[in-house]
Amino acid sequence: MRRIALFALCCGLLAPSSRAEEAKGLSEEAFAYVGGATLSMFYHELGHALIDTMDLPLYGPEEDAADTLAAVMSHMIWNEDGARRNARAFAQSWLASAAESEVGPEDYANAHALDLQRHYRQVCLFYGASPETRADFAEEFALPPARAENCEEEYAQADRSWGELLRERGEVEGERLVWSGPTADLTKDPIAALLAQEVEDVNEVFSQTEEISVRIQACGEANAFYKPEEKSVVICREFVDYLTDQAEEMGF
């Protein structure tokens, strides 16, 4: 029987400080940022994968549901330091992305919420999962009080949907996530190493209904995808590079 207590043991081993020495070329802060944002995007894409492979019903936009899974997974499977790292990185990445571009009609028409909305939603969910211990996080990102007062209920709703599903998948045997590359020595590729380890750790705490492959590869754009036709999650190498450039611009 796998329970949340096991979740807490799992990925805390990957606390950024313990991996920083492997992050050739990245400062500890930069590794925390790039790694945290990459993992959060991986969880987002895994949300699409679960919606597809489990044929989950949706009562709202799929992109919002996938972002919600990212927040719930990080809270459930990481210890506090790791969860903070992921939440901070994801929130910072949406802030940075929002600062880089002006919002136009195509953004309002996009299936994704606006970058700043995604930012505040991540801050709200992370804070709402434990308001008594994470008030400083809400304060750091200037979460407006009018939103903050509902965040505990917002996270509770997320826990009743994704959280319940993850707990159920932690109780049953099933299929696995499969790391599909790069597969060579990853000591010089710390973000790929982090993601490959995360795939293994996720397999330790819950199962899939179908095998889902996960890889980092060049795709010609700074993005990430779930490909339903091949049941695979792809984090583009260019997305990792984009985050790395952002980290440098942030002074990490």
Ligand SMILES: [Zn+2]
């Ligand atoms: Zn998406």
